[in-house]
Amino acid sequence: MATKMKIKKSKGGGYQALVLAKHPMETGLRKDKKTGEKIPRHFIKTMQFLLNGKVVAQANISQAVSKNPLIGVSLGDAQPGDKVSVSWVDNKGGTGSAEKTIK
Secondary structure, three states: OOEEEEEEEOOOOOEEEEEEEOOOOEOOOOEOOOOOOEOOOEOEEEEEEEEOOEEEEEEEOOOOOOOOOEEEEEOOOOOOOOEEEEEEEEOOOOEEEEEEEOO
16 A cells, blocks of 8 residues: 655745555445445554654554644754655555655
8 A cells, every 4th residue: 555755844944754654444334335244444553663763752543533644744953965764554454654854
């Protein structure tokens, strides 16, 4: 599943990472319209943000988040040239990641 990241300069200074994870985020409560069977739970469990290889934020997510979640975090004292990476793991062992250099 695709993961896209955008780095934005904040109004008050500093930078913010916005990550869009293409993921179904199924709760396990919804039923398939054709079969009537419940769709199994499938959701992102954790998303981790790194700045130059050091963890700056971790989001613990559950099935209560909408499909294709957009998650944003402040990057604190990040500077142009710094490398930002994000990775996530879902409840079925699926993963996604993205990497950007701040311009």
